[in-house]
Amino acid sequence: MSFRIGVSGSAADAVRRVVPTLVDDLVASSITTLDPSLWGSDAEAEAAKRLGWTESVAISRPLVAEITALRESLHAAGVTRIALAGMGGSSLAPEVITNTSGVNLTVLDATDPGQVLAALSDHLESTALVVSSKSGSTVETDSQRRVFERAFRAAGIDPAERIIVVTDPGSPLEESARAAGYRVFNADPNVGGRYSALTAFGLVPSGLAGVDIGEILDEAESVLLSLAVDSLDNPGLVLGAAIASAQPRRDKLAIVADGTHIVGFADWVEQLIAESTGKLGTGILPVVLDLDAPELAANLPDVQVVRVVADAGVDIFADQDGRDEIRVSGTLGAQFLVWEYATVVAGRLLGINPFDQPDVESAKIATRGLLDSRPEPEPAAFIADGIEVRGTPHVIGAASDLASAIDALLEELGPDGYVAVQAYVNRLALPQLAGIRSKLATLSRRPVTFGWGPRFLHSTGQFHKGGTATGVFLQILATPPEDLSIPDRPFTFGELIQAQASGDASVLAEHGRPVLTLTLTSPEENLDTLFEALG
Structure with missing residues (x-):
């Protein structure tokens, strides 16, 4: 299977207690049919324009050919290095995708001058820059774009030949980019940044760098049906209940890479869960840990351990040597989609809006x-x-x-x-x-x-x-x-x-x-x- 999950201890108790209610309430199918009322009346207006990620696989399919064609065109022009200017979900998803695929991508999500200078000085003559921002108003990304434009011109390179923009349709960035002659990819405006891994924000820089992005979409598509069905073994419902409903509450989520082939996945999960749930004085705090982290030996009562493993097994409630933890395994595309479903399920269980970021x-x-x-x-x-x-x-x-x-x-x-x-x-x-x-x-x-x-x-x-x-x-x-x-x-x-x-x-x-x-x-x-x- 492309995704498996096993739970034990308090996480298993939470799944047995909570998932039947989620099934009875038709939560999974309601997410899939874009029902914005799932998170209460206060969240309904925001949710109504933030559920497009459930349809990302279908919407993103046409991008594959466009991205592949542009990659070949850039290669023909001598461009062998892709740099990415973006923040949050615009950079973390491509970072995981390219690292897992063993493909080089220079991710510039920093404002330290030394780090920016390092990105500018690394084979600029063979570099293209992807500028990713939903609005284009993000100060970090805007500043990074400006210095690359200056550097390209100083090197005798037309920025219009080397800058690719990913943004929402109708954004100020789209208007200025098209005026400057830059290639523009429009992303789905009904997807928030941290849910955008399978949209143009995740796929354009990854595909231009050399990743087989069609395979990533295939991996995600393989779990679509299991996530849409209101059943007790729906992985999104099981994972959402496991991370949000232990009794007593475990509001720290320790995420450990333990045998997985995916590189840096915990960093992507960290931003997804923290920004989605950390509000109104509640939430789940992800803590990214190594295998020898002191927290793992401390048995802290408010910490729920999640291990990303090579194979979580076929039995959701398998005995895990007496350990109280969650174990997940699967392909990268499947992991993206399951964790997105689980996060919005956790938001419903916590009584918060998982799509805004008020602070x-x-x-x-x-x-x-x-x-x-x-x-x-x-x-x-x-x-x-x-x-x-x-x-x-x-x-x-x-x-x-x-x-x-x-x-x-x-x-x-x-x-x-x-x-x-x-x-x-x-x-x-x-x-x-x-x-x-x-x-x-x-x-x-x-x-x-x-x-x-x-x-x-x-x-x-x-x-x-x-x-x-x-x-x-x-x-x-x-x-x-x-x-x-x-x-x-x-x-x-x-x-x-x-x-x-x-x-x-x-x-x-x-x-x-x-x-x-x-x-x-x-x-x-x-x-x-x-x-x-x-x-």
Whole structure:
């Protein structure tokens, strides 16, 4: 089968208790027939224009030939490298698709000037850029497009020959792109960004990079019938009940790649679930873990473990050696569609609208305000071995050095809390920073998430402000060795990423969340100091 699921422990209890009601209520068939009333009257207007992903396989079929033809045309013109400028669902799905297929795609979902410069300097002469944005107003994507246009012109390359745009029909980006002579692919406007893996947003960059996107659609099509039928073994209903209805609630979802052939799938699931469910003070917080993560050995009562495995078996309720977990397996296309169904089922069970993101805009507004006014940076509370330390009063007021500042942040954790690490740095230059996650998990004995900024703002950022108010936040910034201007904009990439971090910190503080901000003034040298402070 293209998708299998096995549940045990509290997840199995939830499935036995909840799925029969979902079947009686005709939830699966109602999703498939685009019934917007499933999530209540408050969500109905939004749901009415956000269920197109259920029809993505059929709607996207004609794209395959168009994308293949363009890929061949680009190859004939000497284009062998595809770069993607996009955020959130516009970048995470193509990243998973290409990595799983072993195909190279340069994903630029960053505003760190060093990371942008690296994308610009890598074989520009043989590069085409895909610009993906539903509206075109996303500041990161707009800025990335502008610097690529400038770089192409400086290299004597007509941008119209190298820039491909994916956007909603009638968007401001479509209008400007067509005026500039760019090739435009219109996506289905009735699909939200995080549900867009099987639309033009997921398929255009992946197909141009060399993936067999027809096969991805075939994989998704193989589960369409099982997802549409109101039955006790419907995988979307089973998975949705398992992740949302355990008693007592398990609002942290630990996602572990354990033998799967899919590369980076947990990162895509993270944004889908966090942004869809983290609102109205509730939600499910995905936590992406390695096999040796401290959380897996801790047996935390509020953490539900999901393992993405090679074969989950044929029996939904198979005994899993006494473990309390969910196991899923399947092809990538099937996984995309099943998890999308499961997420909206979870939204119904939680009593929220799984299609909006009311708290994402708050960070954007704060960022725009800082870019407009560009105030002097807030002075550091103190500097420890080149690391500038700032934070909310309860955290900084109890700190005298780096170690005590981290201790003070962790002391704000409650018994059901979590730690969120937000790394606004060049992840190409500082990949080892991700190792801080497991150290903090060991110190705090609580779940720890890790997100590269600003891309997490378009996914888990919604949960941070709108979900359960139990998080504490560690921001890590870095002083870039080189900045990069943005054509026709009064700010640089260095100023943009600083404003994004400061804007999000201010919104978190307004929501009463504890924040500690550490700025590495000499990033590579400061890393040792930071890891020493964590023991």
